[in-house]
Amino acid sequence: MWGRKAPRVSETITAALDRAAKVLKDSPRVALACHVNPDPDALGSMLGLAGFLSAQGKEVVCSWGNQPLAPPRWLSELDGAGFLVEPKVFPKNPDVLVALDTASPDRLGLLLANTERAGQVIVIDHHRTNPGFGSILVLDPAASSTAELVFRLIERMGGELPDGAAACLYAGVVTDTGRFQYEATTPETLRVAAELRRRKFDHARLGQALFEDGSIASLRVLGVALDRVTHVPEADLVWTYVTQADLARMSVDVAELDDVIDMVRRAREADVACVIKQQADGRFRVSLRSRGNTDVAAIAQGFGGGGHRLAAGYTSTTGLEETALALIDALRRGRTRRADG
Numbered sequence: 471m472w473g474r475k476a477p478r479v480s481e482t483i484t485a486a487l488d489r490a491a492k493v494l495k496d497s498p499r500v501a502l503a504c505h506v507n508p509d510p511d512a513l514g515s516m517l518g519l520a521g522f523l524s525a526q527g528k529e530v531v532c533s534w535g536n537q538p539l540a541p542p543r544w545l546s547e548l549d550g551a552g553f554l555v556e557p558k559v560f561p562k563n564p565d566v567l568v569a570l571d572t573a574s575p576d577r578l579g580l581l582l583a584n585t586e587r588a589g590q591v592i593v594i595d596h597h598r599t600n601p602g603f604g605s606i607l608v609l610d611p612a613a614s615s616t617a618e619l620v621f622r623l624i625e626r627m628g629g630e631l632p633d634g635a636a637a638c639l640y641a642g643v644v645t646d647t648g649r650f651q652y653e654a655t656t657p658e659t660l661r662v663a664a665e666l667r668r669r670k671f672d673h674a675r676l677g678q679a680l681f682e683d684g685s686i687a688s689l690r691v692l693g694v695a696l697d698r699v700t701h702v703p704e705a706d707l708v709w710t711y712v713t714q715a716d717l718a719r720m721s722v723d724v725a726e727l728d729d730v731i732d733m734v735r736r737a738r739e740a741d742v743a744c745v746i747k748q749q750a751d752g753r754f755r756v757s758l759r760s761r762g763n764t765d766v767a768a769i770a771q772g773f774g775g776g777g778h779r780l781a782a783g784y785t786s787t788t789g790l791e792e793t794a795l796a797l798i799d800a801l802r803r804g805r806t807r808r809a810d811g
């Protein structure tokens with residue numbers, strides 16, 4: 471249904487939040503989905519909203535489009551795992567579906583078909599590259615995180631936010647802001663975080679699970695990746711890679727490598743940092759960060775991906791060397807364009 475109905479992109483965020491609040495209030499059953507290979511903002515905003523809706527007496531079900539789900543380790547620190555089901559048992563045509571932190575329909579993976587058949591699709595997201603989909607679009611590229619938007623929605627709906635649900639939302643805010651460092655961290659973000667921290671949950675333990683829970687083996691893979699860091703001055707790029715062979719040799723899962731990019735981006739010599747990680751299916755996932763001068767969302771979009779101005783990514787359909795060369799070429803062309811005017 472949502473595919474035929476053009477989203478009201480001109481609608482203000484406040485009006486969209488109000489419409490979403492009304493639909494959710496009137497609905498006894500809500501299905502929630504987030505993007506594939508969820509990060510703490512995707513999963514935290516989904517489980518946080520689910521926890522709130524459940525406390526309002528609604529029947530909720532959550533999933534994401536990977537089969538099997540393969541939940542990340544830090545999920546054990548979040549309330550709401552009981553709402554999760556495998557995508558194959560997710561409602562085929564839910565009355566109301568909420569898609570969280572999902573920058574484009576294809577990021578729904580296996581749940582795309584369920585979303586297309588849903589009566590109402592509420593999209594809550596903060597990715598600037600989101601083309602706009604769903605019947606209600608709550609898209610605020612200035613928001614630090616989807617979790618921040620969910621909190622604003624919950625405030626509009628009114629009612630008790632359980633402590634465990636608050637912790638889920640906090641996980642989304644604290645990770646997507648880089649622990650309140652990145653440029654999208656506004657006074658509003660800090661207000662939301664302060665409201666969430668009023669609830670009873672162990673934020674220090676949660677932070678440890680989110681940021682300091684790697685294995686020794688994953689440190690060794692990080693060492694290999696850092697040893698390979700390459701500087702390409704003409705592209706203003708510093709980059710490295712990890713292959714499935716590296717991971718197999720050290721018995722590490724690719725999901726343990728999310729923070730490699732946070733180390734590579736420390737190099738002051740280049741504006742853009744990149745990590746290319748080979749996934750279990752053999753394809754290469756490209757993570758990009760900018761120190762401020764490059765719109766990496768635009769670069770990622772050129773390769774079929776998306777994200778934020780200073781943090782974005784895409785999945786390459788070619789080999790490692792071609793992937794790196796194509797990226798270097800795109801960055802060089804971008805730099806020439808900027809120099810021209």
Ligand SMILES: [Mn+2]
Binds near residue numbers: 511512571615616646
């Ligand atoms: Mn996010």
